[in-house]
Amino acid sequence: MRHDVEFPGFGGTTLRGWLYTPAAAGKGPALVMAHGFSATLGMAIDPFARVFCEAGITVLAYDHRNLGRSDGEPRQEINIWAQARDYRRAIDWLAQRPEVDPSRIGIWGSSFSGGEVIVVGACDRRVRAVVANVPFASLPDTAQRLADPGAFAAIRAALLDESGGGPADAAGEAMGPLAVVAEEGVDLPPFLAFPEASEWFLRVGGAAGSGWQNRVTLRNCFGTVPAFDPGVCASHLAPTPLLMVVASDDRLAPTQGALQAFERAGEPKRLELVDGDHFVPYAGAGFAKAVAAMREFLLAHL
Numbered sequence: 001m002r003h004d005v006e007f008p009g010f011g012g013t014t015l016r017g018w019l020y021t022p023a024a025a026g027k028g029p030a031l032v033m034a035h036g037f038s039a040t041l042g043m044a045i046d047p048f049a050r051v052f053c054e055a056g057i058t059v060l061a062y063d064h065r066n067l068g069r070s071d072g073e074p075r076q077e078i079n080i081w082a083q084a085r086d087y088r089r090a091i092d093w094l095a096q097r098p099e100v101d102p103s104r105i106g107i108w109g110s111s112f113s114g115g116e117v118i119v120v121g122a123c124d125r126r127v128r129a130v131v132a133n134v135p136f137a138s139l140p141d142t143a144q145r146l147a148d149p150g151a152f153a154a155i156r157a158a159l160l161d162e163s164g165g166g167p168a169d170a171a172g173e174a175m176g177p178l179a180v181v182a183e184e185g186v187d188l189p190p191f192l193a194f195p196e197a198s199e200w201f202l203r204v205g206g207a208a209g210s211g212w213q214n215r216v217t218l219r220n221c222f223g224t225v226p227a228f229d230p231g232v233c234a235s236h237l238a239p240t241p242l243l244m245v246v247a248s249d250d251r252l253a254p255t256q257g258a259l260q261a262f263e264r265a266g267e268p269k270r271l272e273l274v275d276g277d278h279f280v281p282y283a284g285a286g287f288a289k290a291v292a293a294m295r296e297f298l299l300a301h302l
Contacts, residue, residue, distance in 0.1 A: 002049075007093035009065055009072075009086040010162070016069035017041060017062025020053035021099055029104040029128075029302035030097070032090045033061040036111025036136075037192070038078065038180045038201075040068035042210035044282040048108070051291050055299055060094045064113075068211040076177075076213055080221045080228050081168035084116040084159055088124055095126075104128055104302045108294070111253055111278070112136050114244075115230035118261070121240050122233035123156040129241045129301040131294050134250055134278050135230065138257030142231030146264075152236045154226040167224040176217035180205075183214055191216065194251050200279040231261045238266025243297040245272045245281055245290045252278040270297055 002018050009015040018041065022028065031052055035045055041063050049059040064083045065072035087107055095102035106129035109117035114135025121130035145151045158166050179188040181198040192201070205212030221228070234242075242265050246258045262271050272293040280286035 005060070007090065009070070009089045010082065010168070013065050014071040015062050015065060015086060015090070016071075017060060018046075018049070020049050020059040020061070022053050022056045022058060024056055025099075027099060027101040028056055028058060029106070029298070030058040030060070030094050030100040031106045031108055031298065031302070032087060032094060033059060033108040034064055034083070034087065034113050036109070036113045038067065038076070038212065038216050039111075039205065040211040042068070042207070043204045043212060047287065048291055048294070051295055052298060055295050057298060057302065058094070058097065058099050060090055062090060063211070074217065076215050077174065077217045077219055078112075078221060079168060079219045080112065080116065081159070081166070081224065082220070083113065084120050084228070085168050087116060087120045091124070091126055102126075106131065106298060106302050108133070110134060114253065115228075118230040118237060118242070119155065119159060119228065119233045121242070122152070122236040123159045125240070127240055129243070129298060130237065131243045131245075131297065133245045133281055133290065133294075134247050134253050135244060135258055135261075136253040137234065137244070137261035138231035138254070139227060139229050142229055142257070145227065145229055145232050146235070151226065151229070151232050155229065155233060158226055167220050167226070167228070170220050170224065172220065174217040174219045175221070178216055178218070180214050180216055186214060188215065191218075192252055196277045196279055197252060200282070204282075231257065231264070234261040235264040235266070239268070241268040241297070241301040243270045243272065243294060245274060245293065247278050247280050248273060248275050250278045268301070
């Protein structure tokens with residue numbers, strides 16, 4: 001059963017989403033889910049959440065701050081550090097639910113949020129399992145950062161910094177406004193300048209009631225100190241189990257970077273490769289393959 005819920009994100013910002021509760025009574029496993037770059041609840045998260053709920057997992061799926069149903073200003077602003085920090089608030093809220101065993105909570109993220117869950121899972125040992133769907137899992141200079149023995153400690157300290165002085169709260173100049181994807185009649189430069197991105201976002205995000213908008217600004221996503229680098233955090237995730245679903249021809253969240261991050265991750269881990277571009281796991285045979293692997297993994301590790 002799916003219910004509308006809300007809970008406080010960092011700083012009291014109200015985050016809104018859906019809580020899926022399985023039929024079986026009693027405390028059981030749970031999963032926090034959030035979409036990727038600019039995407040909203042009304043797009044592609046519901047079919048995944050329903051499969052997990054039917055398997056007996058309580059699911060909290062929500063919109064990131066500033067997007068969709070959630071509060072937060074400026075609207076349509078993406079702040080990767082702030083989004084990652086809110087995952088921890090979602091875990092806090094879910095852990096208090098009567099149907100949830102707080103020692104059995106996993107996190108799921110896709111695309112941009114797929115990188116976020118790798119970072120959160122490495123930094124927050126409450127997380128029991130991590131599912132990263134077509135994740136943005138590495139930066140171009142990750143290899144250089146891996147040579148710094150203090151890189152992960154700096155990322156962890158920055159994520160856990162709630163003083164207001166960390167990178168999530170830095171008031172640097174925003175990048176944008178930008179279009180998410182190229183669209184006829186939209187005069188802004190697109191952040192995701194790939195035809196497959198335009199096709200998916202304009203079709204799925206353009207559906208009635210999605211709440212998606214083809215406009216964003218970016219703050220504290222790139223160029224922060226430390227850098228938000230899932231590629232560094234992947235090597236510090238173990239012993240938390242990791243499932244990474246990777247598309248064979250992913251240009252948005254490059255396939256090679258994801259595979260390199262997976263290679264650096266310790267056991268237990270599982271890689272599920274799907275043929276096609278970044279959006280293949282969201283529908284059809286790609287979805288069926290991805291969600292089956294996710295369900296199996298979550299039942300094994302939560």
